Amino acid sequence: MTGREERRANGSVALSSLADGARAHLTRVEAGHGLRSRLTAMGLRPGVEVRVASNRGAGPFVVAVEGMRIVLGRGMAHKVYVVPMAADSDAAVPGSPEGK
Amino acid sequence: MEAVSPRGSEGVERSAPTGPRRLRVALAGNPNAGKTTLFNNLTGGRQRVGNYPGVTVERKEGVRVHGGIRLQVVDLPGTYSLTAYTEDEIVARDFVIDAHPDVVVDIVDASNLERNLYLAVQLLELGVPMVVALNMSDVAAARGYAIDLAKLSALLGDVPLVPTVGHRREGMGSLLDAIVAVGTGAHRVRRVPIAYGWEVENEVEKLAALLEPEADALAPREPAWVALKLVEGDSRVRDLVWAQCAGAKGILEAAEASVRHLEGVFGDSPETVIADRRYGFISGACQEAVRRTAESRHEMSDRIDALLTHPVLGLPIFLGLMYLVFWATFRLGEWPMRWLEAGFGRLGAAVSGLWPAGSESALESLLVDGVIGGVGGVIVFLPNILILFLAIAILEDSGYMARAAFIMDRWMHKIGLHGKSFIPMLIGFGCTVPAILATRVLESRRDRLTTMLVLPLMSCGARLPIYTLLISAFFAERLRAPVLWGIYVVGIAAAAGLVKLLRSTLFRGEATPFVMELPPYRMPTVRSAAIHMGVRGSLYLRKAGTLILGASVCMWALTSYPKPPAGALAAAEGVSRASALDYSVAGRVGQALEPVTRPLGFDGRVNTAMLGAFAAKEVFVADMGIVFSLGSGSARARHGAEANLRLRERLRETYTPLQGVSIMLFCLLGFPCMATVAVMWSESGSAKWMLLQWGGLTVFAYTVCLLVYQVGRLAGLGTR
Numbered sequence: 001m002t003g004r005e006e007r008r009a010n011g012s013v014a015l016s017s018l019a020d021g022a023r024a025h026l027t028r029v030e031a032g033h034g035l036r037s038r039l040t041a042m043g044l045r046p047g048v049e050v051r052v053a054s055n056r057g058a059g060p061f062v063v064a065v066e067g068m069r070i071v072l073g074r075g076m077a078h079k080v081y082v083v084p085m086a087a088d089s090d091a092a093v094p095g096s097p098e099g100k
Numbered sequence: 101m102e103a104v105s106p107r108g109s110e111g112v113e114r115s116a117p118t119g120p121r122r123l124r125v126a127l128a129g130n131p132n133a134g135k136t137t138l139f140n141n142l143t144g145g146r147q148r149v150g151n152y153p154g155v156t157v158e159r160k161e162g163v164r165v166h167g168g169i170r171l172q173v174v175d176l177p178g179t180y181s182l183t184a185y186t187e188d189e190i191v192a193r194d195f196v197i198d199a200h201p202d203v204v205v206d207i208v209d210a211s212n213l214e215r216n217l218y219l220a221v222q223l224l225e226l227g228v229p230m231v232v233a234l235n236m237s238d239v240a241a242a243r244g245y246a247i248d249l250a251k252l253s254a255l256l257g258d259v260p261l262v263p264t265v266g267h268r269r270e271g272m273g274s275l276l277d278a279i280v281a282v283g284t285g286a287h288r289v290r291r292v293p294i295a296y297g298w299e300v301e302n303e304v305e306k307l308a309a310l311l312e313p314e315a316d317a318l319a320p321r322e323p324a325w326v327a328l329k330l331v332e333g334d335s336r337v338r339d340l341v342w343a344q345c346a347g348a349k350g351i352l353e354a355a356e357a358s359v360r361h362l363e364g365v366f367g368d369s370p371e372t373v374i375a376d377r378r379y380g381f382i383s384g385a386c387q388e389a390v391r392r393t394a395e396s397r398h399e400m401s402d403r404i405d406a407l408l409t410h411p412v413l414g415l416p417i418f419l420g421l422m423y424l425v426f427w428a429t430f431r432l433g434e435w436p437m438r439w440l441e442a443g444f445g446r447l448g449a450a451v452s453g454l455w456p457a458g459s460e461s462a463l464e465s466l467l468v469d470g471v472i473g474g475v476g477g478v479i480v481f482l483p484n485i486l487i488l489f490l491a492i493a494i495l496e497d498s499g500y501m502a503r504a505a506f507i508m509d510r511w512m513h514k515i516g517l518h519g520k521s522f523i524p525m526l527i528g529f530g531c532t533v534p535a536i537l538a539t540r541v542l543e544s545r546r547d548r549l550t551t552m553l554v555l556p557l558m559s560c561g562a563r564l565p566i567y568t569l570l571i572s573a574f575f576a577e578r579l580r581a582p583v584l585w586g587i588y589v590v591g592i593a594a595a596a597g598l599v600k601l602l603r604s605t606l607f608r609g610e611a612t613p614f615v616m617e618l619p620p621y622r623m624p625t626v627r628s629a630a631i632h633m634g635v636r637g638s639l640y641l642r643k644a645g646t647l648i649l650g651a652s653v654c655m656w657a658l659t660s661y662p663k664p665p666a667g668a669l670a671a672a673e674g675v676s677r678a679s680a681l682d683y684s685v686a687g688r689v690g691q692a693l694e695p696v697t698r699p700l701g702f703d704g705r706v707n708t709a710m711l712g713a714f715a716a717k718e719v720f721v722a723d724m725g726i727v728f729s730l731g732s733g734s735a736r737a738r739h740g741a742e743a744n745l746r747l748r749e750r751l752r753e754t755y756t757p758l759q760g761v762s763i764m765l766f767c768l769l770g771f772p773c774m775a776t777v778a779v780m781w782s783e784s785g786s787a788k789w790m791l792l793q794w795g796g797l798t799v800f801a802y803t804v805c806l807l808v809y810q811v812g813r814l815a816g817l818g819t820r
Contacts, residue, residue, distance in 0.1 A: 033333060033371070034185050035615070040375045041181030042617065043215040046368075047376070053402070056411055060509050060519065062618060067212045067243075069401075069618035071506050073519070076615055 013084065015050070016061060016077035022052045024082035026065075031079050039080075043068060050082060122170045123283040126195060128223070129207035130216050131178030132499075132619035134235040136160075137266035138207055139175040140631050142276070147635060166276040169284070174201070182222045183334050183371075186542075190336070196228060200320060203283040204228045205275070210240035210247065210263065213390065217382045218375075220256070221294065226325060230259050230289055231278045233271070237263035244392050252389035257290040267625050294381045296328075296374060299365050303358035304328050310351050317344040330355040331362070332371045401620040405503065414507045421500075425491040427581060433484035440483070444476030470653050475722075484564055486637045488530050493632035497624035501526070502616060515596045516603035518542055520616065521551045525595070528558030529588070530636065532776045535560075536783050546607050550599055552784060553793050556772045557595040559588050562717035566767050569721050573748040574757040574818075591768050594800075654715070658686035686711060687727075700766065700802065701759040701809040710766070716773050724751070758818035762809045770801025 012027040026048050029036050043065045044050070053069055054062035061077040063070055072080070129135045140147075143162025160175040176195055177188035184190040196204055206223055208216040213234075223230055234240070234247065253261045260278040264271030281287040296304070307327035315323050318340075329337035330352075338355075342348045362370040408417060448468045455464045495501045501523065509519025520542055528535035535555050542548045559567075567587055571580050661684055690708030697707055709723035728750045751760070772780070772794055781790040812818060 033369070036369075037183050037371060037375075038180065038185040039615065040372070041183070041185075041218055042615070043218075045375055045379060046372065054405075054409070060506050062506075066215055068215060069620075071502075071509075071519075071616045071618050073509065073513075073615070 012081035014078050015052070015063065015072075015080040015082050016055070016074060018052045018055065018082070018084060020052055020055050023085045024050055024052075025085065026050055027081045027083055029080050031076075042070060044070065044080065049085070121168075121284075122172060123202040123280070124199075125171050125173045125203045125205060125279055125283070126199075126201035127173060127175050127205050127207060128192060128196060128219070129178060129205075129233075129235075130180055130209060130212075130219060132617060133178070133207045133209040133216060134266040135175060135178060135207045137625070137628055138205075138233060138235060138264065138272075138275075139173060140628055141266060141269050141272050142171075143173050144631075147631070164276070167280050169280055171276075171279065171283075179219065181219055182226070183332065184336065193336075196223070197226065197321065200228075202229065203231060203279050205231045205233055205279060207233045207235050210234040210237045211243055211245065213240070213245070213247070214379070214382050214386055217386075218378060220259075221378050221382060224257055224259065224289070224292065225294065225328070227291060227322065229282045229285075231275070231282050232256075232259055232261050233275055234261055234263045235266050237271075238265045238268070246391045248389045248391075252385060255292070255385040255389060257292040258287075259289050260287060267622070267628075294378060296377045299362060300331065300370060300373060300377075303331055303362060303370075307331065307351065307355055307358060310347065310354055311341075311345070314341075314345040314347065314351075317346075327355075328374075331358055332374050333359060333369065401499075404621050405618075408500070409503050409507055414503075415511075418504055418507055421495075423585060425488070425495075428487055428491065431581070433487050436483035440476075440479060444472060444479070448472045448476070466653070470657070482637065484561070484568075486633055488561055489636040490629055490633040492526065492530055493629040493636075494624045495526075497622065497628055497632075499619045499621045502618050505616060506618065515599045516607075517551060517599055518544075518547045521547060524551055524555060525558050528555045528560060530561050532556050532558070532560045532772070533779050534636075536776070536779045539783070549784060549789060550602050550607050552780060553602065553789065553796075554595040554598045556776055556793070556797060557591045557598070557769065559591045559768050560717070562773065563767050565718050565721045566713075567764055569724070569748065570751070570760045570764055573751040574755075574760040587764060587768055590765070594769060594804075598800075650715070658684055661685070699810065700805040701756075701762040701813075702766075706763060710771065713767070714771065714774055716775065717767060720767065756818060758809060758812045761812070761818060762805045765808060766801045766805045768801075769804055770798040772797060 015024070015026075018024060026044060026046055028046055029039055029044065031039070039045070044063075048065055051064045052061075053064040055077075061072045061074060063072060063077075063080075127135050127139055139160065139162065142164050147160060147162040162173045162175070164171045164173060174195065176192040179189040179192040181189075182193050182197070184193045195201070204223055206220045208220060210216075220230075220232055234249075237247075240247065247261075247263075249261050249263070253259060260282060262271055262275045262278050264275055278287070282289070295301075304324065304327045307330055308324045311318065311323035311326055318326055321340075326337055326341065330341065338352060341351055345351060359370055362373065366373050408414060410417075451472060452464060452468050455461050495504070504526070505519045505522045508522040512519050512521055521539075524535045524538035524542075527538045532555050535558065536552050539548045539551050539555075542551060567584055571583050575583050686708045687704065689711060690704040690706075693707045694702075694704050697703075702710070705724070705727045708727055709720050712723040713720035725747050728747055755763075777790055777794060780793055781787055784790060
């Protein structure tokens with residue numbers, strides 16, 4: 001739990017602000033109970049690693065998480081908060097089943 | 101399964117002599133995990149599409165016999181979790197929790213194991229007899245995953261894990277064996293408790309203790325499970341407790357207190373914590389049982405997507421594909437259509453031949469004009485409709501449909517709709533009825549209603565015969581496809597306009613968040629597309645068979661009776677046809693409405709046929725056939741395959757192209773058929789939406805046709 005609180009304190013940014021290919025860890029979703037639970041079930045849960053598959057500035061936003069692609073409306077992408085990871089070329093590709 | 105002793109194969113053998121047994125098997129799993137493919141594999145042609153009682157979500161059931169046991173398989177809507185978010189998910193979850201199937205098969209996408217196991221773990225907690233099908237195990241292997249089945253199964257409580265490859269039909273035998281083993285109790289699944297941490301478990305225990313006395317009311321759901329769900333904040337379980345438990349008030353208050361307490365402890369909702377722990381459990385299990393042996397290659401899907409969802413090229417490609425679909429429907433369907441026309445003509449002639457030539461038998465007229473003429477006139481267009489449904493099936497199965505929704509979201513958003521609204525709208529081009537049902541994919545009621553109200557403007561397959569008839573009567577060969585395309589575009593434009601209007605008046609507010617999974621591209625299998633097409637086609641046929649037959653016969657009666665007095669038909673055939681009709685009920689009503697519709701370019705006959713089209717739009721064609729061929733009862737049959745050509749000629753003689761366009765526009769924009777009315781009423785929950793739709797669209801159609809016809813006439817367009 002402390003790790004998560006730390007991340008929040010470090011100032012997460014909105015997912016929509018990341019560029020194509022950027023990787024980040026999800027910290028929280030600012031949405032209602034139902035939607036949050038839906039996103040969690042789809043894999044967008046705090047702590048998970050995500051990668052921006054497509055961000056064209058306008059229109060929907062595609063994020064890759066654990067081998068799945070999820071399309072988020074722009075409004076939704078604004079509400080998902082993440083902490084960007086440093087760009088390391090050898091990082092494990094999302095989809096690896098090994099625990100996080 | 102009362103007669104079976106709980107464990108061991110001797111139990112199975114002992115009860116074998118008591119006769120064939122049944123097992124209810126539910127197929128659950130995430131969307132895009134290949135459920136439908138496995139369902140098709142298991143049940144093949146023995147499928148039935150219907151409705152869940154009380155709701156109008158589609159219920160797909162099938163049958164398979166294996167090892168002497170009759171398996172009734174139900175294909176549930178895809179769901180990510182037992183905490184349901186959309187109506188489809190609610191149906192899936194309710195079925196699993198309330199309908200107690202004998203076996204639940206969780207179909208898991210093995211290449212996306214962790215995410216897919218989230219549902220599996222919840223099902224294990226629920227304690228249902230379960231089998232896990234590790235579908236797409238070929239993709240998983242190709243990606244370099246090596247799953248130790250025995251180990252993973254043990255970690256999950258000995259639940260049978262059956263690797264399958266749905267689209268190659270591999271693993272079906274083992275899957276069926278596992279289903280029977282679990283269903284008959286020959287194989288038992290252990291309960292593996294997930295460690296939620298002592299804070300959460302403490303609260304759950306406290307609530308479980310409060311729920312114990314209500315155990316009977318809650319059965320077969322266990323109090324501990326209900327308690328966990330309450331802490332998770334599951335609203336449907338809350339409703340259940342409120343409805344079933346005597347001490348509901350106290351229990352729910354205690355639950356709320358627990359939730360607040362846990363929020364204070366963790367700084368996060370207990371739901372998030374519980375989800376986190378579940379994923380942790382899954383992660384741990386996978387870490388032990390799954391190994392990555394190779395680097396994953398760059399997704400082929402991404403490369404295809406780079407083109408198909410290109411910011412500039414995406415939309416034109418999409419429009420091009422849609423035009424291709426409509427072109428194929430209209431062109432490819434022509435040959436079987438002509439063949440069917442000839443066939444029905446011959447049938448009519450053969451039946452007519454049973455009576456001596458020249459006789460005016462009422463029965464002959466009923467059979468030939470009413471029944472054969474009516475139904476034949478509709479079934480002739482079945483090839484077109486089948487091709488359309490086939491195309492839609494291919495789009496769905498290949499995964500392109502999701503991209504299309506993604507592309508469409510940009511534009512849908514501008515008129516105030518959700519990208520997913522595109523899906524029911526596309527289905528609306530086949531038939532409005534399943535399209536209205538398909539609006540379930542939309543999560544907000546407001547989006548749903550807005551979409552439902554304008555769906556009839558997506559010109560459905562039933563109207564295709566009307567356009568085909570009128571377009572081929574009035575337009576040259578090279579203009580036909582473009583004019584048809586134009587009609588569809590007008591419908592779409594009208595829908596867009598109406599949605600904007602609705603969103604700025606009745607349905608104001610923020611747009612709902614767009615969240616959707618983008619499945620990888622898949623090669624649609626011929627088999628699944630064919631099954632899909634067959635199921636939808638036979639649904640349409642049943643509608644044609646029953647509704648339209650009834651409507652055709654009614655229309656025939658309304659247009660034949662009362663018969664004109666003997667002397668009135670002394671004149672030549674052409675005149676006698678019109679006069680005979682004047683005396684019938686439908687004719688009278690049609691004539692009476694003439695002053696109302698004359699400004700649109702309609703006459704009494706068009707009115708009559710339009711009235712008939714309320715039963716089902718296709719009936720318009722049948723009725724036009726009838727109103728133009730009455731008088732000499734079997735004349736239509738005598739001319740066999742030329743009958744339709746004759747109809748087109750008569751139309752050309754009687755009306756101008758402008759009138760033809762006006763008629764088509766009215767059919768497009770207004771006067772929804774009774775099936776649409778019925779489904780709109782039940783899906784929207786109240787008659788007021790249905791009436792708003794029917795009345796509003798008809799008035800809209802009237803206004804537009806009025807303008808088009810009058811302006812056209814003044815401008816001298818299409819008036820010959």
